[in-house]
Amino acid sequence: MNDHRPGAAARLSGLTKRWPGFQLGPLDLVLEPGTVLALVGPNGAGKTTTLNCMAGLIVPDEGGTEVYGSPVHPTLVEYRRDIGYVGEENGFFQGWKARRNLDFLAKLMPGWSKDRARRLAERFGLPMDKPVNKLSHGNRTKLALVAALAHGPRLLLLDEPTSGLDPVVRSEVLDVLWEITEDGEHAVLYSTHVLSDINRLADELAFLRDGQLVLRTGRDELSERWRRVSFRLQHEDVELTGVVEHRRVRAEHQVITRDSEATLQQLAELGAEAVEVSRMSVDEIAVQILKEGHHVVRAES
Amino acid sequence: MWYALKAELVYFRVWLLGGLGIAGGVSGLMLVLKFLVDDAEGIPGFLTGMFLFIAGMVVSFIVQSYRWEERRTRLLLAGTLTPRQLAGVMVILPVCFMSVGALAGVVMIGLTALITGNLDPADLRTTAVLGVEFWAYAQMGPLVQEATAARRQGRGRAAIAGWAVFAVAVLLLAVGMFFRHLIQANLGQMTAIVMAMVVAAKLYTGRTDYTR
Numbered sequence: 038m039n040d041h042r043p044g045a046a047a048r049l050s051g052l053t054k055r056w057p058g059f060q061l062g063p064l065d066l067v068l069e070p071g072t073v074l075a076l077v078g079p080n081g082a083g084k085t086t087t088l089n090c091m092a093g094l095i096v097p098d099e100g101g102t103e104v105y106g107s108p109v110h111p112t113l114v115e116y117r118r119d120i121g122y123v124g125e126e127n128g129f130f131q132g133w134k135a136r137r138n139l140d141f142l143a144k145l146m147p148g149w150s151k152d153r154a155r156r157l158a159e160r161f162g163l164p165m166d167k168p169v170n171k172l173s174h175g176n177r178t179k180l181a182l183v184a185a186l187a188h189g190p191r192l193l194l195l196d197e198p199t200s201g202l203d204p205v206v207r208s209e210v211l212d213v214l215w216e217i218t219e220d221g222e223h224a225v226l227y228s229t230h231v232l233s234d235i236n237r238l239a240d241e242l243a244f245l246r247d248g249q250l251v252l253r254t255g256r257d258e259l260s261e262r263w264r265r266v267s268f269r270l271q272h273e274d275v276e277l278t279g280v281v282e283h284r285r286v287r288a289e290h291q292v293i294t295r296d297s298e299a300t301l302q303q304l305a306e307l308g309a310e311a312v313e314v315s316r317m318s319v320d321e322i323a324v325q326i327l328k329e330g331h332h333v334v335r336a337e338s
Numbered sequence: 339m340w341y342a343l344k345a346e347l348v349y350f351r352v353w354l355l356g357g358l359g360i361a362g363g364v365s366g367l368m369l370v371l372k373f374l375v376d377d378a379e380g381i382p383g384f385l386t387g388m389f390l391f392i393a394g395m396v397v398s399f400i401v402q403s404y405r406w407e408e409r410r411t412r413l414l415l416a417g418t419l420t421p422r423q424l425a426g427v428m429v430i431l432p433v434c435f436m437s438v439g440a441l442a443g444v445v446m447i448g449l450t451a452l453i454t455g456n457l458d459p460a461d462l463r464t465t466a467v468l469g470v471e472f473w474a475y476a477q478m479g480p481l482v483q484e485a486t487a488a489r490r491q492g493r494g495r496a497a498i499a500g501w502a503v504f505a506v507a508v509l510l511l512a513v514g515m516f517f518r519h520l521i522q523a524n525l526g527q528m529t530a531i532v533m534a535m536v537v538a539a540k541l542y543t544g545r546t547d548y549t550r
Contacts, residue, residue, distance in 0.1 A: 057492075089549055094411055096546040111414060111421050111548055118417065124549070128412025130349050141345055145416035188417070 046070045046192045046224030047091060051100030054086055061086045061248040063100055070191065071221035073214075075235050076228040077323055078245035084228035085125065087245070088194045091226070092122045104192055118147055121185035121193045127177055131170040135163060135180050139187065146188040154187035160213060175206035182210065186217065193217070195227035199234055211237050232320030242319075244326050252326055256319055263322045264297035268309040278303055281325055293317070293325055339423035342413055346427060347434055350401050354435055357393035358442050365389050365446050373453055384461040384468070386450045387443035391469045394439020398432040398476035402483065414548050421548070425539035432476035440469055463520050470527040474511050477534040478504065484541035491546050503537045506530075 046068045053062040061083040068074055076084045089095040091102050093109045093116065102109040107116035129138045135158075143149040158165055161179040169177065178198060185193065198214070199207040215238060217223055229235065235242060235256065242259065244252045269288050277283070279296030290309075294300040297314065304312055317325075365386040372386075410428075413419050447465060451457035485500025507530035514526035 089547075092415060094414065094548045111545075112543075114418055114420065117415060120415070122415050124411065126411065126549075128409045130345075130409070132352075133349065142412075142416055144341060145413070145418060147417050184412075 044070065045103070046072070046105060047226065048103045049087075049091070049100070050102075052087070052090055052097050052102060053099040054083075054090060054095060054097045056086075059083070059248055061090075062097075062250075064250055066243065066250065066253070068192075068224050068226055070224050071218070072241060073218050073225045073227075073239050074241045074243055075239035076226060076243050076245060077230070077232070077235065077327070078228075079230065079327060082245040083248040084245055085196050086248075088122075088124070088196045088226065088228055092120060092124075092194050093117070094124075118188070119191045121188070121190035123178070123181045123185045123193075123195045123198050125196055127169070127181045129169045129177075129180065129184075132168055134166050134168055135172065135176075136165040138169060138180070139165075139184060142184055143187070148188040150187060150189060153189065154183055157183045157186055157213070161209065175202045178202060178206075178210065182213070191223055193223060193225045193227070195225065197228055197230070199229065199231055207231075207234075214238055232323050235319050235323065242323070244323070246327060259322055260316070260319060262297060263293070263295050263317050263325070264300075265291065265293050265315045265317055266297070266300060266304070266312065267291045268304055268312040270304070270307060270309045272307065275307065295325075339419070339426045342419060342423070343427045343430060343434075346401070346431055350397065350404075350435075353400055354394070354397045354438060357397045358390060358439065361389035361393035361439075362442065362446070369446075369450055369453060372450070382461060382464070384447060384465040387445075387447035387465060388468060390443035390446055391436070391439050391465075391472050393442075394436040395432075395472040395476045397439075398435045399479055401431055401435070402479040411549055421543045421545065422539070425542040428480050428542060429477070429535040429539050432473070432479070436469075436473040436476055440473075443469065466520055467515070467523050467527075470524055470531075471511060471515070474507070474527050474531050474534070477531050477538075478507065480538040480542075481507070481534040484538045484545075487545060487547075487550075488541050490550075493544065493546065496541055496544055500537060500541050503533050507534050 047066070048068075049064045049066040051062070052064040053060065055061075059081075064087065076087060078084050086095060090097050091104070091109060093111050093113070096111065104116040105119045107113070107119070109116050130141070133141070139154050143151060143154070161183065163176055163179045163183060164172070167176075169180065172180065182198065193214075195214075199210055202210065211234060214225065218225055225238075227238070239256055241253065241255050243250055268290050270290055271288050277292060277294070278299040279294040280292045280300060281295055282293040284291045292300065301312070301314065368386050410424050413424055414421065443465070447461065481500060481504055485497055485504060488500055489497035510526045510530040514523045517523040517526065
């Protein structure tokens with residue numbers, strides 16, 4: 038990773054953080070402007086730590102992050118202008134109204150636009166005159182989003198922004214995020230384990246498991262390559278290219294393949310009959326990738 | 339930094355006023371009893387003011403345990419504040435609460451003296467020693483929090499330094515209680531306070547994790 042073009046929205050170079058019994062990375066990742074990258078992984082995979090390192094809230098043991106060419110470190114302030122962050126905890130004054138919290142932040146944040154904050158709050162339908170501790174979980178998330186967006190950051194770091202939200206609010210939040218990224222200038226890195234969000238927002242997916250980046254790919258590329266294939270074949274122990282899951286009941290087989298072209302070609306050569314191919318949704322594919330290793334299940338009766 | 343400090347003070351003034359109100363109520367009750375019973379020997383003169391000092395200390399402890407971590411995270415992302423400035427807010431807040439409590443305490447002691455017509459110099463000495471002692475306790479909170487955070491973050495030497503300073507500070511405070519001279523006692527207490535403030539701020543700026 039010696040690519041140092043200043044144009045990248047974020048660049049992780051050998052980012053490593055160790056906790057007792059857990060190591061994140063080393064991670065190498067480049068996020069281009071206009072990209073929405075979903076960081077997908079189970080709980081404890083290292084998504085929050087990655088985002089916190091990128092926001093400068095956690096100092097990595099090795100490697101580092103740059104945001105639009107500025108190095109990230111808690112003692113530096115330059116990079117913070119470009120970052121909007123929504124974390125697990127919102128950090129507001131709980132007894133103050135939403136409006137007062139935003140007014141407080143406005144004086145600390147260079148580039149804060151009260152007009153932008155007001156428009157976002159209206160767009161979200163955020164009750165500005167309610168104390169934060171009286172707001173619902175959804176409204177607190179909306180407030181955190183307004184606080185993260187009001188200074189016009191070019192990179193949004195969102196840690197499970199839709200977690201715990203009801204479907205209506207989740208849809209509203211995703212709509213706003215989609216509108217923000219539509220101009221192609223903003224980059225978004227968001228972590229999620231709500232797989233249905235991926236289809237809605239992400240251009241690219243990065244899969245984290247046990248602190249390691251197991252796959253980074255485009256969403257469309259993923260949809261094109263993965264297929265569920267069922268067929269009839271008399272061979273008992275057939276090894277098929279690209280297959281990550283294989284179920285067999287006598288001569289009836291069902292496989293999930295990450296390289297449908299190669300698998301189908303091999304099936305044709307083997308003389309498989311009654312071949313049926315079906316598409317998989319991105320969240321189905323994500324589940325397959327995040328399962329412990331690409332494995333072959335043989336269900337025989 | 340001053341803007342963030344002011345915001346914290348404004349936010350927690352309800353706690354402070356509430357604490358001072360309760361302490362003032364207790365002090366007032368003692369004053370009334372003192373007046374009615376007419377027994378100047380029964381209740382020491384410094385005691386009426388001491389409750390207000392204690393209120394300042396208790397509010398400091400509440401603030402130290404009240405969502406500080408989250409808010410520091412938010413403030414750290416808020417553009418221009420550095421960890422050093424946030425450390426400043428963290429260690430100066432107890433000074434502010436204790437100052438308000440001390441002011442109220444001194445007023446109450448003056449009021450007691452006016453009502454009873456008796457101002458014993460020994461009361462003033464005791465007030466000065468106990469007041470600064472409570473302030474020192476309030477400053478130990480951030481030091482203990484940061485020493486604990488250092489240990490949790492695997493910063494072994496920082497954690498040992500933090501706990502060592504805490505032990506020395508407690509020793510100084512304990513020894514200070516036995517000094518006959520006010521200046522000697524206060525000198526020991528002030529040394530403990532300054533050490534606690536400096537080391538707590540230093541440990542905070544050396545954090546490797548600002549989220550917890």
